[in-house]
Amino acid sequence: MKPIYFDYNATTPLDADAFESMLPFLSENFGNPSSIHRIGRRARVMLDQFREKAAALLGCKSHEIIFTSGGTESNNLGIFGVSRLMKRSDRNIIVTSPVEHHAALHCVEYLEKYEGFRKILIPVDRNGRVIVEELKSVLTTNADKVALVSIMAANNETGSHQPFQEIGNLCQEFGVIYHTDAAQWFGKESIDSGILFFNADLVSLCAHKFHGPKGVGILYAKSPLHPDPIIFGGGHENDRRAGTENLANIAGMIKALEKITPGPEDSMLFHWKQWIQEIRKSLAPLDGLKFWSSEENSLRNTLMFTFSNQDAISILAALDIEGICASSGSACSVGSLLPSHVLLAQGASETEAKGAIRLSIGRETTGEEIQKAISIISSTLSRIQKN
Numbered sequence: 001m002k003p004i005y006f007d008y009n010a011t012t013p014l015d016a017d018a019f020e021s022m023l024p025f026l027s028e029n030f031g032n033p034s035s036i037h038r039i040g041r042r043a044r045v046m047l048d049q050f051r052e053k054a055a056a057l058l059g060c061k062s063h064e065i066i067f068t069s070g071g072t073e074s075n076n077l078g079i080f081g082v083s084r085l086m087k088r089s090d091r092n093i094i095v096t097s098p099v100e101h102h103a104a105l106h107c108v109e110y111l112e113k114y115e116g117f118r119k120i121l122i123p124v125d126r127n128g129r130v131i132v133e134e135l136k137s138v139l140t141t142n143a144d145k146v147a148l149v150s151i152m153a154a155n156n157e158t159g160s161h162q163p164f165q166e167i168g169n170l171c172q173e174f175g176v177i178y179h180t181d182a183a184q185w186f187g188k189e190s191i192d193s194g195i196l197f198f199n200a201d202l203v204s205l206c207a208h209k210f211h212g213p214k215g216v217g218i219l220y221a222k223s224p225l226h227p228d229p230i231i232f233g234g235g236h237e238n239d240r241r242a243g244t245e246n247l248a249n250i251a252g253m254i255k256a257l258e259k260i261t262p263g264p265e266d267s268m269l270f271h272w273k274q275w276i277q278e279i280r281k282s283l284a285p286l287d288g289l290k291f292w293s294s295e296e297n298s299l300r301n302t303l304m305f306t307f308s309n310q311d312a313i314s315i316l317a318a319l320d321i322e323g324i325c326a327s328s329g330s331a332c333s334v335g336s337l338l339p340s341h342v343l344l345a346q347g348a349s350e351t352e353a354k355g356a357i358r359l360s361i362g363r364e365t366t367g368e369e370i371q372k373a374i375s376i377i378s379s380t381l382s383r384i385q386k387n
């Protein structure tokens with residue numbers, strides 16, 4: 001039985017063309033871009049071309065692209081790098097939301113605990129969207145002390161979009177720097193004006209969420225912003241990220257990015273939206289079932305629900321037996337049964353927050369799989385409720 005993979009927010013299969021594009025860098029093009037000789041220089045030329053290609057795809061300058069090891073490092077570099085930079089100008093407040101990925105939230109918590117920063121969390125509504133009025137009031141009283149605002153583009157668990165354009169406008173109005181974690185946006189939604197679409201000074205991207213390889217990503221840092229490095233050594237990435245560049249991964253990421261920029265194919269965008277709506281409609285009548293995002297403002301491929309007071313592990317195990325690979329929200333907490341910090345922030349009870357089931361579909365999903373999944377999920381939930 002071929003499993004039905006409904007976990008595209010955790011990771012995506014590597015694109016075949018991306019895979020092909022990586023191969024030369026795992027064989028004959030093995031040079032180190034920092035070497036002076038011809039083999040090194042050839043690698044340098046390729047690295048420069050990849051950076052220029054990324055900049056062209058994202059509509060920015062090539063020196064605004066920092067290659068990193070993925071979404072986690074992009075967030076760490078953006079948050080640590082800019083917060084520490086701005087502290088030298090006497091700014092020590094970091095504004096964020098309680099629904100951020102831990103790759104952002106834990107950076108802010110560390111800075112608060114050990115480096116003299118104060119974090120301010122902007123509350124979210126029942127659908128996980130930051131309340132912009134609250135942000136405005138925080139900026140009205142604290143703007144001159146704010147080092148950074150970090151609020152994601154779309155949530156990995158619920159799929160909820162944040163109002164990043166309004167947030168960016170507010171940050172500009174109050175003269176503060178805005179970082180957004182867009183790891184989940186690319187590959188699922190379109191960007192109609194390049195990276196400027198996010199209206200942010202710093203944007204995190206993560207290749208394995210859009211059919212690129214794991215272990216590579218981008219931090220876009222709007223010129224002339226120059227985050228402090230968090231990894232020290234050589235002068236790579238314009239003194240912002242030391243370490244010999246992973247050209248194979250970068251090659252694969254750029255090929256994958258090319259295929260999903262400015263957005264995935266129209267037919268996919270259309271089907272994902274329709275299919276998620278269909279699942280929503282079919283599950284909605286079940287007694288005790290709750291959805292945790294709005295239909296309008298969330299990733300078209302994602303649906304998160306809780307069911308009565310059932311914990312996620314038993315539902316996920318039952319679905320797995322039937323061949324459906326789903327997730328309990330943040331992949332990092334799978335198996336640990338920790339309540340989802342995202343759902344708690346949205347007003348869920350502890351029990352509900354331990355029961356979150358996330359379905360995330362993608363490029364290889366078919367209509368047939370959707371029909372099969374609807375029938376399996378409905379019968380599994382009804383059976384669990386009867387026991």
Ligand SMILES: Cc1ncc(COP(=O)(O)O)c(C=O)c1O
Pocket residue numbers: 009010069070071072073075101103152154155156181182183184206207215216217331
């Ligand atoms: C919103 C978000 N940010 C950051 C990350 C971390 O990315 P990576 O797996 O590349 O470290 C993820 C991955 O789950 C994510 O969903």
